[in-house]
């Protein structure tokens with residue numbers, strides 16, 4: 001037992017955290033800081049067909065932050081973006097048995113970074129979609145201009 005009465009599950013996750021590290025060129029990336037302690041958390045996502053197929057986290061934080069993030073990454077893998085967004089801090093704490101009240105704010109670090117990473121993914125998706133539409137519009141415009149007879153009527157060519 002530690003002075004803070006962490007559960008065995010918390011200590012196990014802290015000693016053997018999973019999905020730690022980073023993903024190169026992630027589909028979503030989120031970084032948050034905990035203003036009360038100055039610790040930082042980063043989450044990286046690989047998403048295919050709206051499903052989170054890989055997640056990695058970098059935690060510069062305490063035992064609680066590392067343990068909750070490790071559990072969170074396991075809960076998120078294989079879920080859709082919407083399902084991942086529905087995970088609450090209570091769900092994570094339940095998986096770990098309990099969390100000392102003074103450490104509850106640490107349990108939010110991973111979740112907040114995950115939300116930011118999903119926001120980033122959605123933003124990138126939207127930009128991609130807009131770029132595709134722009135390209136499509138440009139191609140259509142070029143095609144219309146290149147088609148004989150499709151020339152716009154101006155004062156000069158109207159007889």
Ligand code: FES
Nearest residue numbers: 037039061062106
């Ligand atoms: S004390 Fe900073 S994340 Fe827990």
